[in-house]
Each structure stands twice: as C-alpha cells, then as structure tokens.
Amino acid sequence: MEALNSYKCPCCGAPLVFSGNELHCDSCDNTFPVETMQQMHDGMEAAGGESKYDWEHYEPRCYEDTNEINLANYSCPSCGAEITGDDTLGATVCPYCGQSTVVKGQFEGALRPDYIIPFKVDKKAAMEAFEADFKNAPFLPDAFKSKKKIEEMAGVYVPFWMFDCDCDAAITYRAERVTSWSDANYNYTKTDFYKLLRAGSIGFANIPVDGSKKADDAYMEAVEPYNYADAVDFNGAYLSGYLADKYDVSAEESIERANDRVKNSTISAFNDTTGTYMAVHPEQTRVNFSNGKIRYSLLPVWMLNIRYLDKNYQFAINGQTGKVVGEYPVDKSKKWKYFARIAAIAYAVAIAVACFLL
Numbered sequence: 389m390e391a392l393n394s395y396k397c398p399c400c401g402a403p404l405v406f407s408g409n410e411l412h413c414d415s416c417d418n419t420f421p422v423e424t425m426q427q428m429h430d431g432m433e434a435a436g437g438e439s440k441y442d443w444e445h446y447e448p449r450c451y452e453d454t455n456e457i458n459l460a461n462y463s464c465p466s467c468g469a470e471i472t473g474d475d476t477l478g479a480t481v482c483p484y485c486g487q488s489t490v491v492k493g494q495f496e497g498a499l500r501p502d503y504i505i506p507f508k509v510d511k512k513a514a515m516e517a518f519e520a521d522f523k524n525a526p527f528l529p530d531a532f533k534s535k536k537k538i539e540e541m542a543g544v545y546v547p548f549w550m551f552d553c554d555c556d557a558a559i560t561y562r563a564e565r566v567t568s569w570s571d572a573n574y575n576y577t578k579t580d581f582y583k584l585l586r587a588g589s590i591g592f593a594n595i596p597v598d599g600s601k602k603a604d605d606a607y608m609e610a611v612e613p614y615n616y617a618d619a620v621d622f623n624g625a626y627l628s629g630y631l632a633d634k635y636d637v638s639a640e641e642s643i644e645r646a647n648d649r650v651k652n653s654t655i656s657a658f659n660d661t662t663g664t665y666m667a668v669h670p671e672q673t674r675v676n677f678s679n680g681k682i683r684y685s686l687l688p689v690w691m692l693n694i695r696y697l698d699k700n701y702q703f704a705i706n707g708q709t710g711k712v713v714g715e716y717p718v719d720k721s722k723k724w725k726y727f728a729r730i731a732a733i734a735y736a737v738a739i740a741v742a743c744f745l746l
C-alpha cells in the first residue's frame with residue numbers, strides 16, 4: 389500500500405493510504421473515493437488563501453467651472469456643520485441638529501461629485517410621508533404633529549461613496565445530515581458528515597457607504613435602498629433649492645466598510661445555497677475583489693429634527709422613495725390617561741358584572 393502524504397483523513401487527520409481504488413485511513417478505518425479527496429483538496433486550496441481587496445485609487449475632483457451653479461458655504465452656529473448649497477437658498481434650519489438657522493458664508497471650494505440621484509419626492513410629498521408614518525406611533529407628543537415644525541424639514545444631498553467590484557469567493561463548510569428510522573426493536577439515528585465547498589463570482593454595483601460623519605451610519609443605511617438606475621452624471625443645477633453636504637470621510641476611510649458589506653453579502657448569498665444540510669458551520673472563507681471602482685455620489689434625503697423633553701429626535705426621509713426612518717417618543721401623560729380610561733372602563737364593566745350577579 390502506497391502512502392499519499394498530501395491527503396489526510398478528514399475525520400481524524402491521519403495520512404491516507406491507497407487500498408484498491410480508494411483511500412483508506414488505518415487509524416479510524418474510514419475509506420474515501422480518490423475523486424472525492426481530490427475535490428476536497430482543491431476546494432480547501434481555493435478557500436484557504438488570503439482574501440484580497442483591490443480598489444482603485446480615488447482622485448478627488450474640484451468644481452472646475454463654478455458657473456454651473458452659484459454655490460455658497462453654509463455653517464451651523466450651534467453644531468458646527470459645514471454644508472455647501474445653492475447660493476439662493478433662504479433661511480434654512482440646520483438639518484443636522486435642528487437647533488439654529490444655517491449662516492451663509494463665502495464659497496470656499498468643494499469637491500465635485502461624480503453622480504447624483506435627484507430628489508423625486510418633493511417637500512409636500514415628504515411631509516405627507518412623515519404624517520402618514522407617525523399615524524402608526526402610539527401616544528405621540530403633539531410637538532411631532534405640528535405642521536409648522538414639519539415644514540422645517542430640509543432637503544439635503546448626503547455624500548456617499550459608491551463601490552463597484554467583482555467578487556470571486558470560495559467557502560468551505562462542515563455540515564451534517566441526520567436520518568432516523570425505527571424497526572420493531574430499535575430506533576436508529578444516522579448522522580452523515582459532509583465537507584461542503586461553495587465557490588463562485590458575484591458582481592456588485594453601487595455599494596453605498598455614507599461619506600459624512602454627521603449623518604449616523606446606521607441611520608443612513610436604514611434610509612436605503614435607492615434605485616441607482618436614477619443616478620445621473622453630476623450637474624450643479626440639481627442642487628438648486630437644496631443643501632449638499634461635503635464628505636468628511638474619505639474614500640480610503642470608507643473602504644473597510646465597503647469590504648465588510650461586500651464580504652457579508654457574498655457570505656450570505658453562499659450560505660443560502662446550503663439549505664438541505666444541517667448544522668452548517670463555515671470553516672475557511674476566501675474573498676477576492678477585482679475591478680474595484682470608487683465614485684463620489686450625492687443621494688437625496690429630507691431631514692427633520694424635532695426636540696422633545698430636551699432630546700433631539702431626528703428623522704430622515706428617502707428623497708427618492710419617501711421611506712421614513714426615525715423613532716418616535718411616547719408621551720407618558722397621554723399613555724397614563726389612556727390606561728386610566730381603560731381601567732375606568734374595566735371597573736365599570738366589573739361593576740356591571742357584579743350587579744348582574746347580584
């Protein structure tokens with residue numbers, strides 16, 4: 389019997405030896421077809437390498453021709469937010485803190501985006517979306533229903549980095565299949581152990597990563613998705629009547645988050661293909677990105693800040709779909725009034741029942 393050093397027993401790790409047409413483990417007495425071992429070896433090799441994340445370098449571009457639109461810089465005296473926007477914009481409440489009105493200053497240059505998704509939901513429609521959303525919030529304080537307050541919402545183009553790449557990945561898993569049966573005397577359970585290999589390629593386009601520190605990441609991810617089919621080459625005219633935030637998280641700083649998003653989406657797509665197995669545990673994961681492209685884009689968001697009991701409640705409304713994101717507080721006094729009423733009704737019912745019983 390010839391020893392094959394490159395093949396180790398997947399059950400116990402001892403070297404396998406040829407025995408007839410199969411490979412045999414002298415240590416645990418299992419046998420494996422040669423072809424299966426070859427496939428397993430190739431799979432582990434494919435999934436065992438180092439992951440590579442290859443992104444092109446992003447070179448920021450400036451506005452070459454500021455004639456395309458008259459831009460101004462706006463700053464918030466309260467939270468310090470620095471925003472670029474249309475020069476003709478009137479008094480606008482700071483979209484990030486809602487505390488004060490932004491102050492117009494000299495345009496000091498900003499980086500020109502590559503793409504923009506223009507606002508599709510206008511202010512009236514955004515206000516209606518918010519009003520329809522808060523109808524589901526129980527015991528909502530009146531401050532949130534004030535038309536005057538809701539009207540303060542500001543249309544902001546939020547900076548996002550868009551990542552495109554091709555992802556080629558391989559993952560190995562441990563998995564099981566359990567079968568049970570019975571005869572007249574015994575119940576039987578058989579567990580088959582598998583090594584699974586999943587390998588393939590997925591193309592990703594427009595993976596967004598929020599490019600602003602002021603906009604909360606979880607928040608901005610909640611306001612997605614956007615339909616990127618509506619993205620157009622940037623033109624300053626789209627900013628007319630809106631604010632545009634400048635990115636303060638660079639493309640390089642955003643790469644790690646893009647890597648995580650692409651990697652997690654790939655893993656989850658591969659995991660979805662292991663459905664007929666049980667106890668599936670990933671072992672090795674190798675993910676390679678290629679043709680990684682980065683673009684700077686502006687996405688439309690309506691921002692609304694409402695203060696209640698010394699706390700700021702921020703709402704973001706997707707300027708393309710009207711999706712509303714935000715948490716509503718509960719007015720405790722309204723809640724107690726409600727429960728007091730229920731208790732009173734219950735009491736009345738109890739009395740009625742008592743009377744009936746008498």
Ligand SMILES: [Zn+2]
Pocket residue numbers: 397398399400401402413414415416417418
């Ligand atoms: Zn063995």
Ligand SMILES: [Zn+2]
Pocket residue numbers: 464465466467468469482483484485486487488
């Ligand atoms: Zn502010």
